[in-house]
Amino acid sequence: MIKDEITILLKEAVLEAQRRDLLPPVTMPDIVLERPQNPEHGDYASTLPLKLARSARMNPLTIAQNLVSLIQLPDEIDSIAVASPGFINFSLKSEWLTKQVEGIISSGERYGDVDLGKGAKVQVEFVSVNPTGPLHVGHGRGAILGSTLASVLASSGYDVVREYYINDAGGQMDAFYRSLYARYQQALGIDAQMPSEGYFGEYMMDIAREIIAEEGGKLSDKPAELGKIGVAKVMKTIKSDLEALGVSFDVWFSENSLFEQGQYDRVMAFLKERGYISEKEGAVWFTSTALGEDKDNVLVRSDGAPTYFATDIAYHYNKFIERGFSKVINIWGADHQGHVSRMKAVVSALGIDPGRLQIIISQMVTLKRGEMALRVSKRTGEIIILRELVDEVGPDVCRFFFLSHSADSQMDFDLELAKRHSSDNPVYYVQYGHARIASILRLAQERGIDYKEGNVSLLTGDSELALIRNMLQLPEVLELVASTLEPHHLPYYALDVATTFHNFYEKCRVISSDNALTSARLKLVEAAQIVLAKTLHLMGMTAPEKM
């Protein structure tokens, strides 16, 4: 990337300045290159002189001038300018810019990929809702976040595994089994009491009725088998809801398997050996206080049942030690926030750098229909099902909307607004850009225009160069998203590219009587299509040829 080359130039200039005594031997600050907001300030700007000024005890402008005088202009760069109070601004040469169009076309769908990960194995675990009911909109947010992050990481040189952890053990499952059993009995006309901690949603009755339709009443004396069938049905619904959103997984990992495969016993023995386990009040505890936590946590209840925390420890033991992921990314809802620090504590107790476990907390989603707020609760049955939302506004709108908010911010999703603006929507703005391009390329094909020999150096207009500059940012955006794990930059970038394209379209006629210019612009248009499609696909959205 050109950005990296400029960084190297600056670094070398500092070292050279120090060799020539133009700069005292102070330590090198981090060299950050910025994209100036004002195009008059060039393509990249560095504040390195300002950062050096204090420790070097020199005027930043003098430092800037000294550094610039030591840099030999490479081919890509048109000019390097010093600006007060101490900026160094780099402008790219338009010949170099236009040449990049060819590079984008030859890279195709792989354009923008960067090798940040260098093949490192990384796991993204997301959704992981226990199979007790359908997904609600909050889960949808996590699903979109996780699947997009996984795509970006895969394009950034990581070996990515997308994983769903099925909580098919523990107390919540018990409540589910007992609720289903009660509903089943009731549907058969037998008087049965729902457990007070049970699942009262309508869908439980649907499942019971469905099972009766398929199996009849023969499961009345086989609650275990009934439960199994119920879970399978819920999982099937969950999978299809996720598919409707364009979300898929490589691994569906069962919590139960941690007991069957022995990870649970192994990790408990491991922790005991290291002295992290204590017993009090009839229960087994993880002594997280020894690792700086506020309090200890129960691993095995006094009735002998392991907690969710205990199996999660076994699961992370499996992730890091048995499967050897160098990085594990978990996406959790805001209600799991309290689980973060003790999980990190556990990981370090396992002898693993807790920095290798990255947990993204996605904040709550509240749904509104106009002024009416809708509460989301699975237990009481007042649930806004993800599927309803997807069916109502479509997966693309859903994905774009969720993605354009940072995970840290709470969201209000106004269904009414989403539908009302459905045709006047940033999603369509971006997709329309892609469809417009497709239509231009179709026309070119119909007219039999072969633009392979087009000369891109004819692309000298402001709007043409602006579009190229914009397209060249894709690898930087990927790097940003992969390193910060903040996919919300993608939709904003997509919007940006679409805007510069629409602007170009307005100013420049692509297919005209000027054959040479037509060929050159068709190349530009094809490159723009590649960039828009790639960005949309990273977000898990479609790039329509027609709308």
Add this chain to the structure above:
RNA sequence: GCCCCUGUAGCUCAGAGGAUAGAGCACCAGCCUCCGGAGCUGGGGGCGAGGGUUCGACUCCCUCCAGGGGCGCCA
């Protein structure tokens, strides 16, 4: 009481310690003999409050105010 997240335009949200804080929607005014008007151009309007660090703070630190979430032998 303690911990986490948030407070930026009328609304929904971006903003990587730097130069004149951005986008979409809404509102107002313009733009079609020609490749898709789901488009383009222009306009009005904003960093919760107060301190601090810094050459420079929406950004980092502290206090306060406001909203959301968490502090289980639930998951």
